[in-house]
Amino acid sequence: MSQLSLKRLEKSFNEARIIKGIDLDVSEGEFVVFVGPSGCGKSTLLRMIAGLEDVSAGEIEIGGNIVNELPPVQRGIAMVFQSYALYPHMTVYENIAFPLRVEKLPQAEVDSRVQAAARVLQLESRLQHRPGQLSGGQRQRVAIGRAIVRQPKIFLFDEPLSNLDAALRSEMRIELMELHKRLGSTMIYVTHDQIEAMTMADKIVVLNAGEIAQIGSPLELYHKPDNLFVAGFIGSPKMNFINGKVRAADGSNVTVDLGKLGTISLPRTSRDVAGQDVTLGIRPEHLSLDGGQFVIEITPNIVEHLGIHTIGYAILPGGENFIGLFEGNPDLEDGKPMKVGFDIDQAHLFDSRGLAVY
């Protein structure tokens, strides 16, 4: 049975519809990541689950009860905010103890729970400090500690790592994943960073303009994006898109005319796309310098050497940007034409509405 389920959930601010009917089921213990570009409504959705925003239409169910009208504390959730929202005038101890003080628990109980949380988060030596004396990562842990002591059924994280620098971010990512393993509770995590989404999630919910673009495991989204948006959003560097026109669709193959780049034939059973303008997608990392089933010639105008990878940027005859990512340190140069190839089964095809063609 799902622990959290959203049914046709909608949110409007005045005339503007921010969330346009979301259906989602989250099972107990799952790590779910909401990901999407800024303004897609992911934070609003999280705040609705938390009880910080009211629901315009639809239902939020937690543990089988409709909680639309319940305040956050009765929903059994705890939330970690982007800015951590620590109380600067209180010590770390009092920050973590805050929810318990609100509940008016006896001091002995407060103390044992705070100490337990501090042990889990390695904050024992910091309990008497104020948030201002802590580093970003430690503040983050205090914010998590404040969520843990309530022993909630569901943890909500609103872009918790976006204020940290890159090194600390990957460190905290690992810590959060370990925490999830140890506590085994359901976690819902909002981020605009697809690396966080890909590395942490059991299930990713890609949101676009208030709607779910796709739900799936990280690898599902990577290998089988349902639409252009997900294809372009997941993966870094971004998937290359080449515009083309379907010449023929015979039920086993779709033949696409890519203009000056030639004609490519992909194994697709759909017949509906015949004559449509379509988009061919190929990930930069699926390109290779030594042949492939389909080869095109590009002239990179910028080459980045990263040691482990080399990235070339080019513009195709049709005007599309094209990126190639190659292992190691091959001999690429600005302005020097080169041939890159890929295998047909690595290519993605999207119809004129942007939906994947199978």
Add this chain to the structure above:
Amino acid sequence: MSDVARSTEVAAADSKASVKPQAKARRGLWSASRPMIDRYKWYEVAALYAGLFVFLFFVLAPFIEGFLVSLKPLAQLFSTPYSFIPENGSFDAYINMWTSVPMLGMHIFNSFFISTVVTLIVVAVVVPAAYAFARFNFAGAGLMLAGFLAVNMFSGAVLLIPLFRLMRTMGLLNTYWAMIVPGAAFLIPSSVWLLRTYMMRIPRELDEAAWVDGASRLYTLRRVILPLAMPGIVVVAIMTFIGAYAQQFIFALTFNSKTEFMPLPIGLFAFFGKQEVVWNELMAASFVGILPVMIVIVFLQRYLVAGLTAGAVKQ
């Protein structure tokens, strides 16, 4: 070690390495031991201090003259040519004033008392009001805030007659309340504006975090917002206290005729005799009367500074 100390030390180390060694010996505003941005030429420093002196002299001259007057015997005040520096100056006026106006102590107490009560009332009213205006969206909030500004544009003097009738109807004339109620009423609007702005700078996420953790609005106000807004509240308290002290004159003059309730500004009229004004004692009494305000400000300022450093809201 403080940041400032560290940076000056770094600058000093730099100058030791690169600039000639004698530079480090000099101290002061133009010294090489300061960071580049704080270094000035000697004539720039001289100009800064000259400017400061002119400004301070302009502001403080009346006080200086007042103080000098309080030291002079009365006869000397009317001598020609007038001498600013007292000859045979003494503090006699500070002793004699208590006997020539026996109620003086009472007047000073009244001033202090009225201002204190006004301050307490204003703070008690303004804190929840400012929180409401800073956090809640309610119908008419903008209108009320605009109204507050409008009220501030009227000075109490314009409204004296309606206020007088109001006080008479409510039976408040010739009581402390006659000076406290209008005093507080005229000081609340600007304080609401001030504290509202201060509270709006406290991140809303703190309220939300508390709400998620089950705290009620009042609990959040008490445990989270109040401590963080303390510097702002202290500023409001200081401003209110000074404002209440300054505006007593007009309300006391109009709404009160009982000597025992009179605050200091009116009490000073007692030094205006039938024949002559006892200027030196008047000045002495003024200075003694200001003293409590000075003490309060010095006292509260310590909290102000402490609050500012402790309440670092920025994450």
